[in-house]
Amino acid sequence: MKLGKVEFCHFLQILALFLCLSGMNQAELSRSRSKPYFQSGRTRTKRSWVWNQFFVLEEYMGTDPLYVGKLHSDVDKGDGSIKYILSGEGASSIFIIDENTGDIHATKRLDREEQAYYTLRAQALDRLTNKPVEPESEFVIKIQDINDNEPKFLDGPYTAGVPEMSPVGTSVVQVTATDADDPTYGNSARVVYSILQGQPYFSVEPKTGVIKTALPNMDREAKDQYLLVIQAKDMVGQNGGLSGTTSVTVTLTDVNDNPPRFPRRSYQYNVPESLPVASVVARIKAADADVGPNAEMEYKIVDGDGLGVFKISVDKDTQEGIITIQKELDFEAKTSYTLRIEAANMHIDPRFLSLGPFSDMTTVKIIVEDVDEPPVFTSRLYSMVVSEAAKVGTIIGTVAAHDPDASNSPVRYSIDRNTDLERYFNIDANSGVITTAKSLDRETNAVHNITVLAMESQNPAQIGRGYVAITILDINDNAPEFAMEYETTVCENAQPGQVIQKISAIDKDDPPNGHQFYFSLTPEAANNHNFTLQDNKGVVTPCLSRAVNLY
Structure with missing residues (x-):
């Protein structure tokens, strides 16, 4: 009969288990028969239970119940007077016992990864009296592992980075696979790692799962990412072992290994x-x-x-x-x-x-x-003066502007009338000479600020602007005026020489604080000898010269 891979694996494990336990059973039987039982200092009947140490292979695929082992008491003479009872975990539901022979069988397929052992109790009874002939005893059925779980990468897939240009052997990342099989028995859970995809750039340590660089001078600018496939295989990698895989995406991180370069030598x-x-x-x-x-x-x-x-x-x-x-x-x-x-x-x-x-x-x-620029004045601000007595047509000053372009186009001048609404001034269009256009009055406007326009002859749209401040010089063309109209009251008993009023005068001409005024009484008032006028350098002090009786 041709066996499949799984059945053949089970067969080999059962055979090895049988050979291993055959020697153990004999020793156990010998110990059970020779070892006395002591308690409270008195010798008691030796224990008479005899059975093998029980192991059950997991994942049994047969159709008949799986033989586990045999319970036997020394009291049992083989005449059918003893019956065996089984209780505890899985009794009757998983494990059954032949009450006559003590043979134990497993009726269900067992999985060590779900439960590794079962604790049961055995009892031998007199069939006629139904009384125990042995004390109840506890024993364990261990589920023997087979390699039925492949390694798994619980943390995969992985991502990692390593600097470009790293030397060979630089650690990148460690991957770890776990195997649910029994690590204490055989090689079912002993994993080795190998790389299925990613050579020759990377390698993996078989025992540790540490991934390392395997080529020197890997250049991020040439290739910046690699996809690795890592395999973990149990049974130390031997044939028949189970395997699992995971992916590792490795990104080369940048280092400054490239200088800047201009695409062109000149611009x-x-x-x-x-x-x-x-x-x-x-x-x-x-x-x-x-x-x-x-x-x-x-x-x-x-x-x-x-x-x-x-x-x-x-x-x-x-x-x-x-x-x-x-x-x-x-x-x-x-x-x-x-x-x-x-x-x-x-x-x-x-x-x-x-x-x-x-x-x-x-x-x-x-x-x-070159840009067609407007004319430029030789000065940003011109300052000029003219007397308010100047006649119409008097020359005040001259402004000058030129075309800064290579063409040096001729310039024509004009006054921006928004700055000279009363048209006090004129300018010669060709020479830039500014003259008076009407009479000036310093007392009306002491300074005139005007804007002069300079236009290119060939392109009138190009206009330059110059600024002229014209100061009007004063002449003495205004008579003094009394500061106010005076009305004076005097008491009839005022003493001679008593000041009864001070008067002052103003003049619109310059200087505002430097005028010298001379005061005198009019001829009509001079004939009145009751009052006198004293000139006090601009301040007038009329004084009584004698008492005046008022009726």
């Missing part, structure tokens, strides 16, 4: 001269095959004729070098600039310094483009 950008200060002129980027902090870099201008005109900074998000303007550009002054720019890694790994400098250089040429 050129055209920039209009009108670009405001702080504007971005260009963005350049050095390529770095590394990632994260290992790809971070800084840029600097190391040479060139634009060191004070441009600056470069780094965009932290994109790692680009951003070139901006620091000073205004002027096509008429300089038409191009050349910058020598360096990009360098910020975090350098000393292990890879032998690969060369972790920096690179490039040249950036910036071409300044």
